Amino acid sequence: xxxxxxxxxxxxxxxxxxxxxxxxxxxxxxxxxxxxxxxxxxxxxxxxxxxxxxxxxxxxxxxxxxxxxxxxxxxxxxxxxxxxxxxxxxxxxxxxxxxxxxxxxxxxxxxxxxxxxxxxxxxxxxxxxxxxxxxxxxxxxxxxxxxxxxxxxxxxxxxxxxxxxxxxxxxxxxxxxxxxxxxxxxxxxxxxxxxxxxxxxxxxxxxxxxxxxxxxxxxxxxxxxxxxxxxxxxxxxxxxxxxxxxxxxxxxxxxxxxxxxxxxxxxxxxxxxxxxxxxxxxxxxxxxxxxxxxxxxxxxxxxxxxxxxxxxxxxxxxxxxxxxxxxxxxxxxxxxxxxxxxxxxxxxxxxxxxxxxxxxxxxxxxxxxxxxxxxxxxxxxxxxxxxxxxxxxxxxxxxxxxxxxxxxxxxxxxxxxxxxxxxxxxxxxxxxxxxxxxxxxxxxxxxxxxxxxxxxxxxxxxxxxxxxxxxxxxxxxxxxxxxxxxxxxxxxxxxxxxxxxxxx
Amino acid sequence: xxxxxxxxxxxxxxxxxxxxxxxxxxxxxxxxxxxxxxxxxxxxxxxxxxxxxxxxxxxxxxxxxxxxxxxxxxxxxxxxxxxxxxxxxxxxxxxxxxxxxxxxxxxxxxxxxxxxxxxxxxxxxxxxxxxxxxxxxxxxxxxxxxxxxxxxxxxxxxxxxxxxxxxxxxxxxxxxxxxxxxxxxxxxxxxxxxxxxxxxxxxxxxxxxxxxxxxxxxxxxxxxxxxxxxxxxxxxxxxxxxxxxxxxxxxxxxxxxxxxxxxxxxxxxxxxxxxxxxxxxxxxxxxxxxxxxxxxxxxxxxxxxxxxxxxxxxxxxxxxxxxxxxxxxxxxxxxxxxxxxxx
Numbered sequence: 001x002x003x004x005x006x007x008x009x010x011x012x013x014x015x016x017x018x019x020x021x022x023x024x025x026x027x028x029x030x031x032x033x034x035x036x037x038x039x040x041x042x043x044x045x046x047x048x049x050x051x052x053x054x055x056x057x058x059x060x061x062x063x064x065x066x067x068x069x070x071x072x073x074x075x076x077x078x079x080x081x082x083x084x085x086x087x088x089x090x091x092x093x094x095x096x097x098x099x100x101x102x103x104x105x106x107x108x109x110x111x112x113x114x115x116x117x118x119x120x121x122x123x124x125x126x127x128x129x130x131x132x133x134x135x136x137x138x139x140x141x142x143x144x145x146x147x148x149x150x151x152x153x154x155x156x157x158x159x160x161x162x163x164x165x166x167x168x169x170x171x172x173x174x175x176x177x178x179x180x181x182x183x184x185x186x187x188x189x190x191x192x193x194x195x196x197x198x199x200x201x202x203x204x205x206x207x208x209x210x211x212x213x214x215x216x217x218x219x220x221x222x223x224x225x226x227x228x229x230x231x232x233x234x235x236x237x238x239x240x241x242x243x244x245x246x247x248x249x250x251x252x253x254x255x256x257x258x259x260x261x262x263x264x265x266x267x268x269x270x271x272x273x274x275x276x277x278x279x280x281x282x283x284x285x286x287x288x289x290x291x292x293x294x295x296x297x298x299x300x301x302x303x304x305x306x307x308x309x310x311x312x313x314x315x316x317x318x319x320x321x322x323x324x325x326x327x328x329x330x331x332x333x334x335x336x337x338x339x340x341x342x343x344x345x346x347x348x349x350x351x352x353x354x355x356x357x358x359x360x361x362x363x364x365x366x367x368x369x370x371x372x373x374x375x376x377x378x379x380x381x382x383x384x385x386x387x388x389x390x391x392x393x394x395x396x397x398x399x400x401x402x403x404x405x406x407x408x409x410x411x412x413x414x415x416x417x418x419x420x421x422x423x424x425x426x427x428x429x430x431x432x433x434x435x436x437x438x439x440x441x442x443x444x445x446x447x448x449x450x451x452x453x454x455x456x457x458x459x460x461x462x463x464x465x466x467x468x469x470x471x472x473x474x475x476x477x478x479x480x481x482x483x484x485x486x487x488x489x490x491x492x493x494x495x496x497x498x499x500x501x502x503x504x
Numbered sequence: 505x506x507x508x509x510x511x512x513x514x515x516x517x518x519x520x521x522x523x524x525x526x527x528x529x530x531x532x533x534x535x536x537x538x539x540x541x542x543x544x545x546x547x548x549x550x551x552x553x554x555x556x557x558x559x560x561x562x563x564x565x566x567x568x569x570x571x572x573x574x575x576x577x578x579x580x581x582x583x584x585x586x587x588x589x590x591x592x593x594x595x596x597x598x599x600x601x602x603x604x605x606x607x608x609x610x611x612x613x614x615x616x617x618x619x620x621x622x623x624x625x626x627x628x629x630x631x632x633x634x635x636x637x638x639x640x641x642x643x644x645x646x647x648x649x650x651x652x653x654x655x656x657x658x659x660x661x662x663x664x665x666x667x668x669x670x671x672x673x674x675x676x677x678x679x680x681x682x683x684x685x686x687x688x689x690x691x692x693x694x695x696x697x698x699x700x701x702x703x704x705x706x707x708x709x710x711x712x713x714x715x716x717x718x719x720x721x722x723x724x725x726x727x728x729x730x731x732x733x734x735x736x737x738x739x740x741x742x743x744x745x746x747x748x749x750x751x752x753x754x755x756x757x758x759x760x761x762x763x764x765x766x767x768x769x770x771x772x773x774x775x776x777x778x779x780x781x782x783x784x785x786x787x788x789x790x791x792x793x794x795x796x797x798x799x800x801x802x803x804x805x806x807x808x809x810x811x812x813x814x815x816x817x818x819x820x821x822x823x824x825x826x827x828x829x830x831x832x833x834x835x836x837x838x839x840x841x842x843x844x845x846x847x
Contacts, residue, residue, distance in 0.1 A: 097724055
């Protein structure tokens with residue numbers, strides 16, 4: 001079907017993997033041809049990562065076969081798969097920050113001389129590989145001295161350092177900016193021309209459609225189908241991933257109105273903290289205010305300054321008519337200002353605690369250790385929030401760590417909502433979660449606003465910001481550049497505003 | 505003392521400022537060496553300070569004895585560096601030194617040839633290291649606890665071998681300590697040569713072999729090292745074996761100089777850790793050098809020397825080492841905090 005006479009490089013048949021009683025993969029077939037870019041699509045929990053791990057030897061399948069070049073293989077470790085030319089680059093960069101760039105690229109396959117490592121040859125070789133990626137950095141520098149995007153490219157450099165036949169890229173673009181993504185795509189196309197089979201996983205549909213030749217869709221651990229990108233409409237793809245009508249995606253009732261804000265509920269005047277300076281914001285009661293801007297524009301810094309996580313250098317915050325100084329998160333929460341971090345694994349959910357414990361955590365902390373929430377009350381709280389936000393699986397005693405990303409996000413929301421806050425600051429609440437969960441979180445945010453909650457909504461996806469917010473404040477380089485009613489904006493208009501050179 | 509320490513901090517800050525401004529690319533390439541330079545600066549400042557104060561501190565005789573007196577500690581510090589670089593700790597080394605020392609002495613008294621005794625001492629150390637490594641790697645025991653078990657085991661075994669001290673009179677072992685190859689006023693003993701060879705060998709292994717780089721990799725991120733296909737399991741096991749082996753060898757050197765007593769080396773593991781940390785190795789692993797550990801040992805030795813010159817109580821040596829250690833750990837935390845913020 002793709003005109004390739006040869007068989008697939010990688011062929012997976014009836015792959016099945018169970019975690020406990022749940023099927024992560026249920027009889028999935030998958031093929032990957034040389035010289036193609038293939039995308040694996042599906043919601044979180046569809047089985048994408050399980051399938052990748054099965055191919056790269058990071059995990060053993062319960063049943064089913066993996067064939068490379070028609071020969072059945074059993075990879076016990078990632079090292080075995082690497083021997084066979086299968087390399088993977090993961091979203092969380094799995095490199096060694098304390099070693100040099102050259103070592104991170106070549107360690108395990110380092111040039112040797114007199115029985116030891118030949119450092120000079122290693123640096124030269126690393127520099128060559130980096131040059132292929134259009135990267136000009138000192139191979140002898142320590143990896144930790146470079147920004148994340150560079151580290152990501154170093155991880156890719158490692159993957160292509162040896163004879164790579166299959167390159168798995170799991171969300172490689174999440175920490176890259178537009179230029180870097182373009183650079184990465186150039187490299188991907190080059191590798192493709194060399195005959196490398198590339199498995200590309202991304203939540204960004206645009207990128208999938210830009211770079212991929214074929215798409216395999218998974219849902220709930222089962223194969224939905226394999227399609228040529230050119231023959232699959234986006235809306236159909238979304239349908240196939242969700243398995244139900246995605247009309248909700250389109251629906252967009254106006255929220256909070258663009259009523260005039262004669263009485264702002266929360267107002268920031270001349271906020272300066274860290275990388276942001278002179279930020280003026282107005283948030284009405286029951287309004288969703290979107291914060292948009294590129295990575296590094298100061299979105300998160302504004303959120304953290306508003307909620308007392310980072311201290312202010314100058315400026316004032318006025319809440320409901322009174323000037324407040326949050327100072328620290330605890331006091332901010334006491335004032336009704338809550339923050340949900342973009343980094344939900346590290347700064348949000350505590351995976352070793354149950355869903356119930358995660359929900360009551362902040363509330364208990366707020367009450368203090370002496371006024372313990374009784375177990376019955378905790379269960380009641382947990383049950384009601386699980387129901388209200390439809391957290392699944394709907395078990396309060398489940399460990400939070402095993403929930404999918406979307407459900408963890410809802411859990412985080414539940415924890416904050418249990419505090420009955422007045423202002424909710426959500427930093428990238430939909431990052432890394434599947435489309436279905438995204439829609440639910442968006443709907444939830446709107447419902448909260450309709451019930452009078454004031455929400456600051458931060459997202460890297462402009463379309464989402466526009467859909468959820470009543471007004472959008474645009475940031476660039478740590479400054480507010482404009483605030484507009486969302487109705488008056490389109491994604492293109494937003495992009496133009498963000499991209500335009502400084503007017504002043 | 506306070507004059508010295510302000511000198512030190514002023515010098516260090518000026519030095520590092522100079523490095524940062526005058527050598528572009530230096531920091532990104534050699535940032536891990538900065539703590540070693542700091543330790544070296546402290547060593548130089550102490551020695552010069554002592555020379556100014558006493559007038560007869562920097563003599564060949566005294567500097568030579570610095571190596572002689574601390575040869576065993578240097579060997580222990582090398583082994584400890586391997587373990588700490590992986591992010592672990594080995595508390596057993598002092599006891600292992602005592603155990604192998606008394607075991608060797610007893611064997612010699614009972615007539616075993618020295619060609620058997622020395623290998624047995626060294627291998628005895630290796631085996632205890634292996635045991636700790638197995639506990640850490642395969643039974644997932646905290647290194648602190650596993651090596652604490654090793655500490656008690658070795659100390660207990662030392663008492664099983666003998667309850668009282670046994671003099672070591674075997675000529676070939678005594679030769680290790682008493683022979684002095686002199687040039688001018690300088691001299692070096694075979695024990696000193698052994699210590700230097702161990703440092704050089706370890707530096708080469710850590711810098712130029714995959715095993716050595718894997719040691720650093722484990723300290724950086726064990727998970728990443730594993731995903732990169734590096735032999736994590738074998739390497740970590742070997743790190744403890746290296747430490748145990750060094751402790752066995754240190755047992756030989758210590759027995760040669762002091763003799764064998766089951767209570768030898770009580771608390772030495774802590775001196776060793778202090779020296780390694782002062783030498784710039786991060787306790788969290790992944791960053792540090794054996795050369796640094798060697799300098800750390802020399803700093804430790806110099807402090808003791810200065811205190812004895814001052815005629816002050818020897819407890820002041822411990823207090824000074826403690827203060828220095830505290831300073832270094834705080835500085836390390838600052839470095840680590842800065843690098844994690846940047847990531």
